[in-house]
Amino acid sequence: MNSSALTIQNPLLLLDILYLIGDYLKRWDLKNSILVCKEWHRVFIHFLWRKINLEKLSHEQQLLLSAPILRKYSKMIKKTTVIVTHFVEGPGSTILELCNNVVEFTGDTYHPRNWQSQAQALINFFVRNTKLRSVTFWTMPGNEHSLWSSLIDTMAQLNRLTELDLTFAKMDLKMAKFLTSLSSTLTRLRLTYGGSTDGVVVNDHFKNVFFKSLKSITFGASGTMDLFWILTAHSPSLKKVAYYSEWSSFKEEEFPRSGFFAGTAVHSLGLRGGQAHYVNGYPECKPTDLTLSKVLDRCEHIDVLSMRTTGFGPRCFSSLMNHKLYLTELSLISNPKFTSTMAQECLSNMECLVTFCFDAITASDIVDGLDNGKPWLCKRLRFLKTSITGLPSIMEILDKSDESYGVMRSMHLKVFEQLSALVKLETLDLSYPPQYHGSTFRHVNQTDGVWFSLEAGLEKLESLNQLKTLATHRVNQKMTVEDAHWMKQHWSDEFTLYVADHLGCNYQEEDPEITEEIWETITVLCPT
Numbered sequence: 001m002n003s004s005a006l007t008i009q010n011p012l013l014l015l016d017i018l019y020l021i022g023d024y025l026k027r028w029d030l031k032n033s034i035l036v037c038k039e040w041h042r043v044f045i046h047f048l049w050r051k052i053n054l055e056k057l058s059h060e061q062q063l064l065l066s067a068p069i070l071r072k073y074s075k076m077i078k079k080t081t082v083i084v085t086h087f088v089e090g091p092g093s094t095i096l097e098l099c100n101n102v103v104e105f106t107g108d109t110y111h112p113r114n115w116q117s118q119a120q121a122l123i124n125f126f127v128r129n130t131k132l133r134s135v136t137f138w139t140m141p142g143n144e145h146s147l148w149s150s151l152i153d154t155m156a157q158l159n160r161l162t163e164l165d166l167t168f169a170k171m172d173l174k175m176a177k178f179l180t181s182l183s184s185t186l187t188r189l190r191l192t193y194g195g196s197t198d199g200v201v202v203n204d205h206f207k208n209v210f211f212k213s214l215k216s217i218t219f220g221a222s223g224t225m226d227l228f229w230i231l232t233a234h235s236p237s238l239k240k241v242a243y244y245s246e247w248s249s250f251k252e253e254e255f256p257r258s259g260f261f262a263g264t265a266v267h268s269l270g271l272r273g274g275q276a277h278y279v280n281g282y283p284e285c286k287p288t289d290l291t292l293s294k295v296l297d298r299c300e301h302i303d304v305l306s307m308r309t310t311g312f313g314p315r316c317f318s319s320l321m322n323h324k325l326y327l328t329e330l331s332l333i334s335n336p337k338f339t340s341t342m343a344q345e346c347l348s349n350m351e352c353l354v355t356f357c358f359d360a361i362t363a364s365d366i367v368d369g370l371d372n373g374k375p376w377l378c379k380r381l382r383f384l385k386t387s388i389t390g391l392p393s394i395m396e397i398l399d400k401s402d403e404s405y406g407v408m409r410s411m412h413l414k415v416f417e418q419l420s421a422l423v424k425l426e427t428l429d430l431s432y433p434p435q436y437h438g439s440t441f442r443h444v445n446q447t448d449g450v451w452f453s454l455e456a457g458l459e460k461l462e463s464l465n466q467l468k469t470l471a472t473h474r475v476n477q478k479m480t481v482e483d484a485h486w487m488k489q490h491w492s493d494e495f496t497l498y499v500a501d502h503l504g505c506n507y508q509e510e511d512p513e514i515t516e517e518i519w520e521t522i523t524v525l526c527p528t
Contacts, residue, residue, distance in 0.1 A: 051082040054092055065091040074098050083107065093118070096125040104134040119147045126154045136165035136190075152178050162213075165190040171227065176205045183211050189231075192220035199227070206230050216240040218270075238265060242306075244272030267326075268304035269295070273311065289313030289337070301326040313337040317345075324350045328380075331357040340365045343386070344374070347418075353378040362390040367414045376421045384422065385429040388415060388450050409456060416460035423463050431471040431498065453483050467491040471498040481514060484521040496523040 054065075070077060070091060077095060082104040085092035092107065107122065126132070135155070155161075156178050162185055169175060171194055179189070189211075203226050214235040219228045219242070228243055273287055287295075288311040296302065296319035303326050312335040327350050332338045335358075343361040346353070348369055356378070366388070369375070392408040419428070430449050449472055452458055461467075468491075487495060518524065 050080050051084075052077070052080050052095055053082075053084040054086065054095075067091070067094045070094045070098065093121050096121055099125070100128050101131065102129045103131055105129075105132060106136040108138045116147060119151060123147070123151055123154050126151075126158065130158060131160055132158050133160055134163035135161060136163075138167045149174065156181050159185065161185060163188040166194065167192050169194040171202055173201055173205065176202045180205070180209050183209055185213060186211055187213050188216040189214060190216075190218040192218065203227050203230060206234065209234060211235040213237060216268075218242040220244045220272075236265070240268035240304075241266050242268075242270035244270070244308075266299050267302055269299065269302055270304075270306040271295070271310060272306075272308040287311060289315045292316040293319040296320060296323065299323075303327060304329040306331040307335060308332075309334045311335075311337065317342050321345070321349065326352065328352050329355040331355070333357055333359060335359070344369045347376040347378055348374040349377065351377050351379070353381050355383040356381060357383075357385040360387040360389050363388055363411050363415055364390050366418050367411060370414050370418055376418050379421060380424055381422045382424050383427045383429075384425060385427075387430055391415075391450065408451070412451060412456040413460060415450060416457050420460050420463045424466060425464050426466050426492075427469040427471075428464075428467060429469070429471040452487075453479060454486060455480075458483060458486060462490050464491060468494045469496050469498060479518060481517050481521065484518045488522050496525060498525045 071094070077098045078100060080095070080099050081102055083092075083095060083099065083102055084106045085095070086108055102125075105125075108118075122137070135158070152174055159181075161182055164179075164182065164186060165188075169191065171191065179186075206227065207230065211231065211234060214231075215237050217231060217235065217238060217240070219231070232238060232241060271287060271292070292307065292310060292312060293315040296316065302323040305320070305323070305327060306329075308331070312332060314337075317338070324346075330346065330350070330353060338358060340360060340362045343358050344365045346356065347361075350356075391411055419425075450456075452461075452470065452472070470487075470491075487497070
């Protein structure tokens with residue numbers, strides 16, 4: 001075979017010649033040289049690489065992979081080591097019957113029509129595939145069925161399991177004993193939305209169990225908060241911790257208890273609180289500012305931090321800044337007390353940041369930071385998601401009076417000057433709608449956002465030559481063809497403009513010809 005590329009009009013024919021070209025393709029690493037229609041590419045190409053992924057196919061597309069077709073190529077399928085399937089039914093069930101060497105499985109046993117038969121197929125699959133190292137699946141609705149007991153008993157025989165991810169699996173005593181059997185091998189554990197029964201009994205069971213190899217734990221609405229603290233305390237190798245569950249039973253005065261959250265080795269931390277309730281007109285969230293500061297103080301250094309809908313406040317911010325030399329990824333979405341001024345401080349001090357997501361920053365704080373000698377120093381930043389507010393409104397700019405136009409251009413130039421320091425930036429996402437106004441942000445009088453136009457000083461962003469994506473909540477007025485040509489010339493060859501709600505090339509007087517020329521110059525995506 002001399003051809004460097006192969007095009008197949010009917011993707012089903014690929015199976016008929018796969019056994020002839022598979023070794024050739026693997027040897028010469030021509031994985032991407034087989035071109036089939038987009039919907040089928042993921043399925044068929046993975047046959048070559050010992051991976052089957054049915055997750056992206058519709059039910060109708062899965063039906064085309066009938067059992068006779070799959071069994072015809074059973075010799076090839078038996079070499080599969082990775083399976084990803086949305087429902088364990090149809091072709092998924094047939095593939096489970098054929099495979100005996102799988103080491104990684106992602107599946108689903110919950111379907112309203114035939115979840116019992118799916119669970120039984122999965123039990124049989126686990127019996128044969130004892131070399132499994134990673135298992136991820138949504139379980140049956142509830143633990144009361146006898147099949148759940150059989151499933152857990154079968155999984156307990158998977159003594160090589162290192163990664164376990166279960167959704168809707170209740171934390172009862174049987175589950176606790178199953179996890180105990182994996183205490184010496186588990187490196188990653190994720191339990192979500194399962195709830196709990198026999199909380200006190202389960203907690204007592206784990207008091208003498210240690211997970212010496214566990215490096216990552218995610219806990220969400222599965223078991224009690226006390227159980228979460230016990231598991232983190234009994235996992236000395238933990239590097240990554242995430243908790244998003246019910247904080248209502250949390251007693252701040254008892255935290256940190258002796259030995260709980262021995263987090264000195266943790267470098268990745270994610271916490272998500274519940275709905276905020278209002279006290280004296282202000283949102284009050286759990287975990288509170290004091291609790292969060294204690295958690296951060298127990299960690300030597302944090303590289304990755306995510307907090308959502310929490311009581312983040314001044315104390316937590318002070319503790320956060322102790323990690324400023326280490327943080328590479330920081331996400332602080334929907335935290336009412338994370339202010340614009342705090343965001344400015346982060347951008348001016350965290351030199352190692354690669355990813356930063358937060359609600360909003362005001363243009364006035366950006367300008368004040370520049371005027372006060374606090375330029376943005378995070379030159380490694382590749383992804384920034386926020387909303388820049390407080391710029392002159394669209395009608396003020398369109399009015400073009402000397403005063404309003406001068407203020408607009410002056411503020412834009414300083415905003416652009418701060419942004420221009422982010423020379424590694426690949427994604428600038430300003431489409432996030434501001435969540436908090438009033439006393440939190442100063443001088444917020446509109447949410448149209450930044451005007452990316454040469455008329456506003458766009459040429460200041462010439463240094464962002466790696467920018468691939470600019471997302472805006474609104475291109476807020478009169479984007480010209482010249483603006484589009486400038487973006488195409490100075491930013492990445494892969495540059496795409498994404499407009500979340502309205503292209504607005506000429507605001508309320510859009511010229512279809514100008515709009516079309518802009519779209520021909522750069523890639524513009526709008527939601528349908």
